[in-house]
Amino acid sequence: MKLFKVKAHNALWFGGLKHMTGGEEHYLIGLNLPSIMVFFPFVKEAGNPPKGACYGVLLCDDKDNVYLPCPADIVGERKKGKNWRILKFYEGLNLNGKTFNLPLIKGTLTTFESAEGYFITAKGFEEWKKEGKISEEHIKKWNYFMEKEIKVGLQINKDTGTAEERMLYFQERIRLRSNTKNKMEFYISFIAERCISYEGFLGGERNPATVEETNNAKLPFNNVLEIKKDSYYRLYLLTHSYINELAPQKVLNLKAIYGEAEANFEVIWVYSRGSDLISGYDKPGLEMLRPGTVILLKATESASLKDIVQINNIPEAEGIPKHNFLESGWNTGILAEGGVEQ
Numbered sequence: 001m002k003l004f005k006v007k008a009h010n011a012l013w014f015g016g017l018k019h020m021t022g023g024e025e026h027y028l029i030g031l032n033l034p035s036i037m038v039f040f041p042f043v044k045e046a047g048n049p050p051k052g053a054c055y056g057v058l059l060c061d062d063k064d065n066v067y068l069p070c071p072a073d074i075v076g077e078r079k080k081g082k083n084w085r086i087l088k089f090y091e092g093l094n095l096n097g098k099t100f101n102l103p104l105i106k107g108t109l110t111t112f113e114s115a116e117g118y119f120i121t122a123k124g125f126e127e128w129k130k131e132g133k134i135s136e137e138h139i140k141k142w143n144y145f146m147e148k149e150i151k152v153g154l155q156i157n158k159d160t161g162t163a164e165e166r167m168l169y170f171q172e173r174i175r176l177r178s179n180t181k182n183k184m185e186f187y188i189s190f191i192a193e194r195c196i197s198y199e200g201f202l203g204g205e206r207n208p209a210t211v212e213e214t215n216n217a218k219l220p221f222n223n224v225l226e227i228k229k230d231s232y233y234r235l236y237l238l239t240h241s242y243i244n245e246l247a248p249q250k251v252l253n254l255k256a257i258y259g260e261a262e263a264n265f266e267v268i269w270v271y272s273r274g275s276d277l278i279s280g281y282d283k284p285g286l287e288m289l290r291p292g293t294v295i296l297l298k299a300t301e302s303a304s305l306k307d308i309v310q311i312n313n314i315p316e317a318e319g320i321p322k323h324n325f326l327e328s329g330w331n332t333g334i335l336a337e338g339g340v341e342q
Helices: 036-043 122-130 322-327
Strands: 002-008 057-061 066-069 074-077 088-095 098-104 112-114 118-121 139-141 146-156 163-176 184-192 199-202 207-213 224-227 232-237 251-256 262-271 275-278 286-289 294-299 303-306 308-311 332-337
Touching (some): 036 057, 036 199, 118 122, 122 332
Antiparallel strands (some): 002 207, 057 066, 066 118, 146 163, 232 332, 251 262, 251 308
C-alpha cells in the first residue's frame, strides 16, 4: 500500500450533493477532505467494472509526514483544544446505585468535547493505538494545513445574458498552506496500491492537478493482530462506510483486504463523526459514516488478521454490487486493540 500526494494548481472545491439550483442554496460549505471517489480517475483502470481502489484520503507534507482525521474518541478541553484524552468505555459502572455502560473521563470536572476539525500525526495515531496520552504537538487544527477562500458568483441566464433572480451565491474553497517557517508544503493525499494516471482534475470545476508517489511516508497500519475471543478492539474508519444495522450487540464481519482472513465482532459503542450522502454517476445516494468514526468492538471468535480491514456487512441496495463496492475501497478501517476500562 502506498501514499500518493496531489499537487493542485488552484483553490479546491469539495462539495456534497447540494447544488445552487433553483435558488435552494446560496452559501455552500466545502469539505476539508473529499471522499475516495474523487481519486477514482487516478486509480481505476477502464473495464466493466473498472478495477482499482482508493483506501483513504489523508494530508501529508513534502517531508512525507502523514496526518489523519482525528479519531472521534479523542476529546480535548472545550473551546481550548488542548489536554487531549482518549475516551474509555466502562462496563457495569456504578453511579449513585445505578449501573451504566458508557464512555467517560474520570477524575476531572473539566468540560471536554470531540476533536472536530482536527488532524492527528502518524506518531500521534500510534499513541492512540496504545491508548497513551496524546501529546499536544500531534494534534493539529485544520487551519494549520489550509485556509478557506470564498468565491462569490452570480448565475447568468444564457438566453438573455442577464443575472438570474436570487442567484447570487457564495462557495467555500480550500487552499493548502505553505509553512515557510518549517519550509513545508501541505498536500491532500490518498492511499492506493498503485496509480494509473499522474495527471488529471481534482474536485469540482475540474481543477488541474498532478500526482506524485511519496518515498518515505510511513502509513500507520500493515501489522498483524492476533484476535482473541472476548477481547476489545477499536475500528478507525479510513473511508466513508456503509453498514447494515450498526447498533450495540449487532455483529460486524471484518475481512482482510488481502487474502481470505476474517473475523466477527460484536458492536459495543460508536464514536461517530456524523455521516455524508455519497453518490456517484447513475448510482443511488447512500448515507455513509464519515472517516474518523471509531467503532468499539468485542471479538466473538479468535483469528489472525491484518490491521487494515474492510467491513463486510453491506445492506442490499439497488446498483451496489457488494464485491465492486469493497474492491473500490469503501468500508476500509484500521483495527486496534483496547477501548474498554476493565
